[in-house]
Amino acid sequence: MSGLKVRRAPLPWLAAGLLLGAVQVAAVAVHKPLGVSTQFVVAGTQVLEKAAPTYVDRHPLVSKKKYREPGYGWWLDIGLVLGALGAALAIRRFKVSKAPAWWEFNQGRGRGKRFLAAFGGGFLILLGARMAHGCTSGQFVSGWAQLSLSAVPFTLSLFAGAMITAFLVYPRTPAIEGRNES
Amino acid sequence: MSPHWTGLIVGLFFGLSLVLSGLADPDKIIGTLRLKDLHALRTIAVFVLTGMAGTWILTLFGAAHFSIKPAFMVSVLIGGGIMGIGFGLTGYCPGTGLACAATGRLDALVTILGMLAGALVFIFLYPGLAAPLQKVWALGKVTLPEATGIPYAAWVLGLGGAGSFLLWATRKKGN
Numbered sequence: 001m002s003g004l005k006v007r008r009a010p011l012p013w014l015a016a017g018l019l020l021g022a023v024q025v026a027a028v029a030v031h032k033p034l035g036v037s038t039q040f041v042v043a044g045t046q047v048l049e050k051a052a053p054t055y056v057d058r059h060p061l062v063s064k065k066k067y068r069e070p071g072y073g074w075w076l077d078i079g080l081v082l083g084a085l086g087a088a089l090a091i092r093r094f095k096v097s098k099a100p101a102w103w104e105f106n107q108g109r110g111r112g113k114r115f116l117a118a119f120g121g122g123f124l125i126l127l128g129a130r131m132a133h134g135c136t137s138g139q140f141v142s143g144w145a146q147l148s149l150s151a152v153p154f155t156l157s158l159f160a161g162a163m164i165t166a167f168l169v170y171p172r173t174p175a176i177e178g179r180n181e182s
Numbered sequence: 183m184s185p186h187w188t189g190l191i192v193g194l195f196f197g198l199s200l201v202l203s204g205l206a207d208p209d210k211i212i213g214t215l216r217l218k219d220l221h222a223l224r225t226i227a228v229f230v231l232t233g234m235a236g237t238w239i240l241t242l243f244g245a246a247h248f249s250i251k252p253a254f255m256v257s258v259l260i261g262g263g264i265m266g267i268g269f270g271l272t273g274y275c276p277g278t279g280l281a282c283a284a285t286g287r288l289d290a291l292v293t294i295l296g297m298l299a300g301a302l303v304f305i306f307l308y309p310g311l312a313a314p315l316q317k318v319w320a321l322g323k324v325t326l327p328e329a330t331g332i333p334y335a336a337w338v339l340g341l342g343g344a345g346s347f348l349l350w351a352t353r354k355k356g357n
Contacts, residue, residue, distance in 0.1 A: 006207075006209035006210070006213065006219070007204075007207060007209065008204075009203065009204020009207065009210060009221050009225070010201070010202045010203075010204060011202050011203055011204065013221055013224035013225045013228065014224075014228060016199075016202065016203030016204060016205070016225040016228070016229075017203070017224065017225045017226070017227065017228020017229045017231075017232060018228060018232055019199045019202060019203060020196075020199045020200070020203055020205070020225070020228075020229040020232070020233075021228060021229050021230075021231070021232020021233050021236060022232065022236070023192065023195045023196050023199050024229070024232065024233035024236065024237075025232065025233060025236030025237065025240065026192060026195070027192045027196075028233075028236070028237045028240055028246050028247055028248075029240055029245055029246070029247070030188050030192060030247070031188060031189070031192070031247055032247045032248070032249040033233075033237070033247075033248070033249055034192075034196060034277075035249070036275075036276040036277040036280070037276040037297075040276065040297050040298055040300070040301035041301045041304065041305060043298060043301065044298060044301040044302045044304075044305050045305070047302070048302075048305065059305065059308070059309065060308065060309055060313060061305065061308045061309075061313070062305055062308075071186055071189070072186055072188065072189035073189060074186075074189070075186045075187065075189035075190040075193060076189040076190070076192055076193035076196070077193060077280060078190060078193060079189065079190040079191065079192065079193020079194040079195075079196070079197060080193040080194075080196050080197035080200070080277060080280050080281060081193075081197060081280050081281070081283070081284045082193070082194055082197065082284075083193060083194035083195060083196060083197025083198040083199075083200075083201075083281075084197035084198065084200060084201045084206060084280070084281035084282075084284040084285055085197075085284040085285065086194075086197075086198065087197065087198040087201035087202055088201050088284065088285035088286070091201075091202070093201065093285060094285055094286050095285070095286050096286040096287075096288065097286060097287050097288065097289075098287075098288050098289055099289055100207075100208040100209045100212060100273055100289075101209050102208070102209050102212040102213065102216075102273070103208075103212075103273075103289075114289050115288075115289060115292045117271055117272065118272055118274075118289040118290070118292040118293040118296060119292050119293070119295060119296035119299070120268070120271070120296060121267075121268035121269075121271040121272035121274070121293060121296060122268060122272065122274070122279065122292070122293035122294060122295065122296020122297040122298075122299070122300060123268070123296040123297070123299050123300040123303070124264050124265065124267050124268030124271075124296075124300065125265050125268035125269060125272070125274070125275060125276065125279070125293070125296070125297055125300065126265075126268075126276065126296070126297035126298070126299075126300030126301045126304065127261075127264060127265075127300040127301075127303060127304050127307075128260075128261040128262065128263065128264030128265030128266070128267070128268065129261065129265045129276060130261070130300075130301065130304040130312070131257050131258075131260060131261030131264065131304070131312055131315070131316075132257065132258045132260075132261030132262045132265060133251045133252060133254070133257075133258065133261070133316075134251050135265065135275055135276045135277070136269070136275040136276070136277065136278075137275070137276070137277045138251070139251060139258070139262070140230075141226075141229060141230055141233060142233070142249070143251060144230045144233070144234055144341070145230070145233035145234050145236075145237045146237060146248050146249070146250055146325065147234070147325045147326040147327060147334070147337050147338075148250050148251050148253065148323075148324075148325055148326070149253040149321060149324045149325060149326055149328075149329045150250075150251045150252065150253040150254075150255075150258050151251075152326070153253075153255050153258045153259045153262065154258050154259075154261075154262040155262075156259070156262070157258070157259045157260070157261075157262035157263040157266060158262040158263070158265055158266040158269065159215075159266065160263065160266060161262065161263040161264070161265070161266020161267045161269070161270065162215050162266040162267070162269040162270035163215050163216075163266075163270065164266075164270070165266065165267045165269075165270030165271050166212055166215035166216055166270040166271075167216065169270065169271055170212055170216055173216050173218050176213060176218060176219050179213075179219050179221065180204070180221045
């Protein structure tokens, strides 16, 4: 059985973590801790604003200004996409692909199955994140940055759900080529 | 309120860092969830601890902007578990999904479409389901120092120690 070839991370763990941590501290100094998932609800609200404006007016959540008027967080997500694109181009990591190596190794090369899982997974990610009032950025990383009580149950259930699912979906764990060794 | 362009700048650096760190790579995330490639785990640990220590230092200068989430425990637990299923299945979260789509991963683009569908369904379910659930065991916008009476600095030092131990204990398993 051949090994699983993954790409080496561009930075070693310590430099990578310090860089991300510096962005978080800058975010806290400038406006508020990092968060990403709220803007998907903002995007949904923009769609409904066109399709059913009276529904938005009467809605207990998305009638709020925070959802109706794209602001700081909206621009953060746009910056995130542009920053990722710029970095990938700069270090020649931009590459069109359809599935992670782990997926192909465990679930085969059929792209329909991966895309179906990707759509369903994305659906659960956002639904769950908004029920929890935050995702891996807003609730987990920023939760611990501020020592929010809510970060405790979120961390426990997020990683329990993720590890059990990964165990079921990616059962075969071959030797990995491309790990970052220090 | 900060002007919107500050969001754009913070976002640019966040997206760049997600790519350079390797977190915007589902293989790294899945490798960590399967405990076979701990680069992402160690990176995330340093990310969290640096953010925590840096935020604490900012509070000493009165320069931190907090945004504490309300601790409705049941909804957070259920939501976290549902999100975890999607996270483990795809290897993406909202931030890295956006970053990965920007680096050419088509399955990440499909994940984003799924997230938009999830957001719409959340909006539809909110009045009847999500809002009532968020009233169960709701403890308010509380921090751990407030909830426990243990001082802020002690929490930062204690969690810093626990995180350092985690980094030490995982030192040999793929960095």
